[in-house]
Amino acid sequence: MSKSSTPRRRRGSARPTLTQVAEAAGVSSITVSRALNTPERVNPETRRHILATVERLGYVPNLVAGSLASASTRFIAVIVPSLANAVFIEVIQGLQETFEDAGYQILLGNTDYDLDREAQLVRTFLGWSCSALVTAGLRHSSACRSLLQQWDHPIMEMMELGEALDLNVGLDHTAAGRCMTHHLLSRGYRQIVYVGARMAEDYRAGMRYAGHREVLEDAELAAPLLDLARLGSLELGALALDQVLATHPRADAIHFANDDLATGALLHAQRLGIGVPKDIAIAGFNGLPLGQQVTPRLTTIRSPRQRMGQLAAEQLLARLAGEPVTLRQDVGFTLLPGDSS
Amino acid sequence: MSKSSTPRRRRGSARPTLTQVAEAAGVSSITVSRALNTPERVNPETRRHILATVERLGYVPNLVAGSLASASTRFIAVIVPSLANAVFIEVIQGLQETFEDAGYQILLGNTDYDLDREAQLVRTFLGWSCSALVTAGLRHSSACRSLLQQWDHPIMEMMELGEALDLNVGLDHTAAGRCMTHHLLSRGYRQIVYVGARMAEDYRAGMRYAGHREVLEDAELAAPLLDLARLGSLELGALALDQVLATHPRADAIHFANDDLATGALLHAQRLGIGVPKDIAIAGFNGLPLGQQVTPRLTTIRSPRQRMGQLAAEQLLARLAGEPVTLRQDVGFTLLPGDSS
DNA sequence: ATGAAAGCGCTAACAC
DNA sequence: GTGTTAGCGCTTTCAT
Numbered sequence: 001m002s003k004s005s006t007p008r009r010r011r012g013s014a015r016p017t018l019t020q021v022a023e024a025a026g027v028s029s030i031t032v033s034r035a036l037n038t039p040e041r042v043n044p045e046t047r048r049h050i051l052a053t054v055e056r057l058g059y060v061p062n063l064v065a066g067s068l069a070s071a072s073t074r075f076i077a078v079i080v081p082s083l084a085n086a087v088f089i090e091v092i093q094g095l096q097e098t099f100e101d102a103g104y105q106i107l108l109g110n111t112d113y114d115l116d117r118e119a120q121l122v123r124t125f126l127g128w129s130c131s132a133l134v135t136a137g138l139r140h141s142s143a144c145r146s147l148l149q150q151w152d153h154p155i156m157e158m159m160e161l162g163e164a165l166d167l168n169v170g171l172d173h174t175a176a177g178r179c180m181t182h183h184l185l186s187r188g189y190r191q192i193v194y195v196g197a198r199m200a201e202d203y204r205a206g207m208r209y210a211g212h213r214e215v216l217e218d219a220e221l222a223a224p225l226l227d228l229a230r231l232g233s234l235e236l237g238a239l240a241l242d243q244v245l246a247t248h249p250r251a252d253a254i255h256f257a258n259d260d261l262a263t264g265a266l267l268h269a270q271r272l273g274i275g276v277p278k279d280i281a282i283a284g285f286n287g288l289p290l291g292q293q294v295t296p297r298l299t300t301i302r303s304p305r306q307r308m309g310q311l312a313a314e315q316l317l318a319r320l321a322g323e324p325v326t327l328r329q330d331v332g333f334t335l336l337p338g339d340s341s
Numbered sequence: 342m343s344k345s346s347t348p349r350r351r352r353g354s355a356r357p358t359l360t361q362v363a364e365a366a367g368v369s370s371i372t373v374s375r376a377l378n379t380p381e382r383v384n385p386e387t388r389r390h391i392l393a394t395v396e397r398l399g400y401v402p403n404l405v406a407g408s409l410a411s412a413s414t415r416f417i418a419v420i421v422p423s424l425a426n427a428v429f430i431e432v433i434q435g436l437q438e439t440f441e442d443a444g445y446q447i448l449l450g451n452t453d454y455d456l457d458r459e460a461q462l463v464r465t466f467l468g469w470s471c472s473a474l475v476t477a478g479l480r481h482s483s484a485c486r487s488l489l490q491q492w493d494h495p496i497m498e499m500m501e502l503g504e505a506l507d508l509n510v511g512l513d514h515t516a517a518g519r520c521m522t523h524h525l526l527s528r529g530y531r532q533i534v535y536v537g538a539r540m541a542e543d544y545r546a547g548m549r550y551a552g553h554r555e556v557l558e559d560a561e562l563a564a565p566l567l568d569l570a571r572l573g574s575l576e577l578g579a580l581a582l583d584q585v586l587a588t589h590p591r592a593d594a595i596h597f598a599n600d601d602l603a604t605g606a607l608l609h610a611q612r613l614g615i616g617v618p619k620d621i622a623i624a625g626f627n628g629l630p631l632g633q634q635v636t637p638r639l640t641t642i643r644s645p646r647q648r649m650g651q652l653a654a655e656q657l658l659a660r661l662a663g664e665p666v667t668l669r670q671d672v673g674f675t676l677l678p679g680d681s682s
Numbered sequence: 683a684t685g686a687a688a689g690c691g692c693t694a695a696c697a698c
Numbered sequence: 699g700t701g702t703t704a705g706c707g708c709t710t711t712c713a714t
Contacts (some may be wrong), residue, residue, distance in 0.1 A: 014493060017691055028701050033693065043699060058491060063468035064408045065691035068706050073405060083434050093424050096451060105465065108449050110437060124446065127404035150399060152355055234634045267634045290631065293575045293608045358707055369685050374709065384683060406707035409690050 016057045025053040036061065067129065076316070077125035079109040079118060079135040081201070084231060085260075086288055087305050088136065091158065094309020095134060102317055104131065113201035119144035126151055132316045138162050139203060154319040156312045160204055161330055167319065168328040169312045173204045176301050176333050177211025180255060180283055183299070185219060187341055189253035189281055192216065193224045195240045195265075196257035197232040205257035208285060212255055224248060232257065237264020241272075245280075253281035253341065259288040259300055266294055266340060281341040287334070296339035304331045357398045366394040377402065408470065417657070418466035420450045420459060420476040422542070425572055426601070427629055428646055429477065432499065435650020436475060443658055445472065454542035460485035467492060473657045479503050480544060495660040497653045501545055502671055508660065509669040510653045514545045517642050517674050518552025521596060521624055524640070526560060528682055530594035530622055533557065534565045536581045536606075537598035538573040546598035549626060553596055565589060573598065578605020582613075586621075594622035594682065600629040600641055607635055607681055622682040628675070637680030645672045 022029040027046065035042045035050040042050070053059075067073040076099050080088040096106055107130060109121035119141045125133060126147060132154040140148070148155055148165050155166040160173055184192055194212050196205040213223040226244060230236055240261060244254055256262035262284030269276050276282055276296055284291055287302025308331050318325045363370040368391065376383045376391040383391070394400075408414040417440050421429040437447055448471060450462035460482045466474060467488060473495040481489070489496055489506050496507040501514055525533055535553050537546040554564040567585060571577055581602060585595055597603035603625030610617045617623055617637055625632055628643025649672050659666045 018693095019691075029691090030693075030702085031700060034700085037693085041699075046699080060464060060467050060488075062409075062470065062691055063465070064405060064414060064470055065706095066693070067405045068403075068409050068708085069691075069693040071693095071706065083430055083437070089424055089430055096424070096449075100451075105469075106449060108437075108447060110441075123401060124404070126401050128446075129403065129405055147401075234630050238634070264634060267636065270636050289575050293579065293605060294635075295608065295611050360707075370707090371686085371709075372684060375684085378709090382683075387683085403707055406690095407709070409692085410707075410709040412690070412709095 015062070016059045018059075018061070021050070021053055021057055021059050024057060025050050071129065072131060073129050074104045075107050075125075075128055075130040076104045077107045077109065077122075077128075077130040077133040077135075079111060079121055079125075079133070081111050081113045081136055082231065083110055084233070085258075087258075087286055087303070090305040091136075091309040091312075094306040094311075095313045096309075098310050098313030098317070102313075113198065115139065115141040115144065119147065122147050131320060132156065134158060134312055134316070137204070138164060138168075154316050156316055158308060158312050160207070161328060164328065166327075167312075167315050167325060169308055169315065169331060170329075171303055171308075171331050171333050173207035174211035174214075176285065176303075177208030177213075178215050179211075179333070179335055180208075180285065180299075180301055181212040181215040183335060183337065184253050184255065184281065184283060184341060185215065187281070189341070190221060191248065191251045192221070192253045192255055193226060193244050193248050193251045194255045194257070195226045195228070195244065195261060197228040197230060197236060197261060199227045199257070202232075202257070205285075208257065224251075232260045234260055234264035234267065237261035237266075238268035241265035241268050241274075245274075251280060253277075253283065256282065256284045259284035259286040259291040259298060262298055262300065262340075263288075263291050263294055266291075266296070266298060277339070277341050283341050287336055291338070292336070298336075299338040299341035300336050302334045302336050304333075307331060356403070357400050358403070359400075362391070362394055362398055362400050365398060366391050412470065413472060414470050415445050416448050416466075416469055416471040417445045418448045418450065418463075418469070418471040418474040418476075420452060420462055420466075420474070422452050422454045422477055423572065424451055425574070426599075428599075428627055428644070431646040432477075432650040432653075435647040435652075436654050437650075439651050439654030439658070443654075454539065456480065456482040456485065460488065463488050472661060473497065475499060475653055475657070478545070479505060479509075495657050497657055499649060499653050501548070502669060505669065507668075508653075508656050508666060510649055510656065510672060511670075512644055512649075512672050512674050514548035515552035515555075517626065517644075518549030518554075519556050520552075520674070520676055521549075521626065521640075521642055522553040522556040524676055524678065525594050525596060525622065525624060525682060526556065528622070530682070531562060532589070532592045533562070533594045533596055534567060534585050534589050534592045535596045535598070536567045536569070536585065536602060538569040538571060538577060538602060540568045540598070543573075543598070546626075549598060565592075573601045575601055575605035575608065578602035578607075579609035582606035582609050582615075586615075592621060594618075594624065597623065597625045600625035600627040600632040600639060603639055603641065603681075604629075604632050604635060607632075607637070607639060618680070618682050624682050628677055632679070633677070639677075640679040640682035641677050643675045643677050645674075648672060 019029045022032045035047045111118040134156045136159045157164045157168050160170040194209050199206045216223040284300040291298030315325045360370045363373045376388045452459040475497045477500045498505045501511040535550050540547045557564040625641040632639030656666045
């Protein structure tokens with residue numbers, strides 16, 4: 001049988017295509033494409049007629065087809081370890097604002113602090129031909145690392161500073177840990193317990209502990225550590241306070257890995273009638289609004305989170321536009337001395 | 342290889358293609374495709390050889406091409422009005438967990454409470470041939486509505502209940518407003534000020550106010566309203582308290598549109614030495630952990646947020662699998678009487 | 683169990 | 699300024 005007589009048809013969607021718009025408008029499909037993507041290259045009158053036809057048919061461009069043809073998706077892959085932490089939400093907000101204005105769409109992935117999950121997400125995102133990839137942290141599985149190294153698009157590693165694959169925006173967590181502990185020592189505290197949550201996975205909290213410990217060792221003081229098995233939260237901070245009071249009755253201060261834990265402990269102390277900082281001092285990390293609204297105001301370190309997202313986005317956009325970029329950018333941190341220490 | 346003398350070449354990416362894997366493995370490209378997508382339909386030995394070749398070449402499937410050919414992306418569009426509100430984060434978490442397990446990728450859009458922005462996001466997401474779309478709320482611009490009506494994929498409208506385009510999961514906000522105000526009346530409060538933020542846009546807060554007002558009118562009481570111009574936050578709650586104290590000196594209770602505002606006011610009262618509920622009672626909405634940790638514990642209404650996300654995802658997956666679904670699902674709410682009222 | 687051919691809907695490349 | 703042609707990398711359809 002002759003194939004020409006019965007052309008093989010695939011199940012197409014009901015949506016009109018560029019070609020159908022072109023036919024209806026009496027022009028070629030490329031002209032419709034230009035009218036939509038580079039209107040200045042089309043005769044104003046033709047353009048108006050085409051846009052009217054687009055409107056009339058309810059044409060919505062198939063971005064998948066366009067991406068395949070142009071080998072570009074305008075997707076930005078963003079990989080974070082958790083959505084339960086306000087810090088990453090603020091970073092995502094910073095990224096989203098800047099990228100959406102530039103016409104990029106964010107593809108969000110959540111690793112739950114699992115490096116294998118990260119590798120899997122990276123595979124998927126590379127498969128979508130993303131324009132760039134943003135990930136939290138410098139530590140990756142070897143599979144993930146080799147995937148990223150072979151990739152020929154911009155990569156931004158955020159949150160911490162160090163040996164990066166490509167671009168890097170972050171802060172020095174060890175220095176932040178040192179800074180806070182110096183502060184606590186200057187206030188006269190000597191029995192300081194460090195409390196973190198899942199620190200094997202949240203290794204940046206581990207880096208802050210390392211800085212903390214360094215300072216205490218220089219002062220010839222012990223650096224007891226409590227590493228909780230669940231993810232940080234207000235509730236967990238309350239539990240942690242109980243635990244520290246039970247196991248370290250002589251402790252005069254607690255250095256928490258983040259503000260959620262610290263604020264949870266602070267509010268719990270309030271319920272228990274324990275004086276902060278009279279009976280025990282409390283410090284956190286992040287500078288979330290919450291800690292600044294409680295009484296006593298939480299002593300903490302502010303990291304420029306939304307700014308970090310913005311900066312990451314700006315650097316990536318510059319790189320995508322072929323402009324010069326700063327490979328490594330330290331966004332710093334600020335000690336916020338409160339009344340809880 | 343023996344095509345025309347100078348075949349026109351496009352700039353292809355450096356990545357190996359399915360065809361190249363096929364050539365290297367000595368099979369046809371469709372066999373490689375099957376080995377990856379439907380392994381059970383390929384001879385085990387052939388499959389092993391192909392997978393080894395895939396590994397050796399570092400092949401990563403081009404999902405854009407696959408999606409164009411199969412007319413399916415496994416994308417789920419998720420549109421929320423804000424990322425600054427913990428409520429939407431929890432809903433997104435619920436959606437993400439369920440959908441990622443089922444092999445879907447979420448495409449996140451943020452409208453900033455702007456219906457035109459929503460319409461624009463919907464256009465983009467339809468262009469990506471998403472498998473389904475989730476959006477917060479039942480109100481849309483007419484442009485958005487007609488786009489969605491023409492679309493032939495599942496749509497889930499979340500958060501509130503009512504006349505939906507397709508699927509609907511949510512709760513009755515007017516009833517929630519009534520519930521809280523009944524509670525406040527039963528506690529003896531009579532001069533109750535309602536405080537919301539950007540209620541023209543956050544119209545669900547407006548629905549709760551309507552319920553609140555209804556109950557007060559039945560009791561022949563006034564229902565003064567303070568509608569703040571900025572987005573809800575702890576800081577704004579503090580400001581709101583000042584403002585209510587100044588403009589409604591005889592108020593004995595404040596019914597806040599959400600927990601962020603309420604908790605901000607509560608913490609501010611603490612700073613000012615104003616007794617809660619002795620001098621003024623405070624109530625919120627959402628049941629966020631924060632409100633449950635402060636002293637006095639916040640009186641609020643808990644909405645099943647993460648559950649709402651999960652349920653939305655489950656219903657959509659069922660619909661995508663051609664299974665029967667519940668078109669409208671009321672997830673309800675629970676009054677959490679605290680010590681702040 | 684495997685393959686050949688066609689085509690998804692669009693844009694890049696090259697005319698005129 | 700507009701059109702022609704080829705092709706992006708994959709999956710569907712049909713054949714063996």
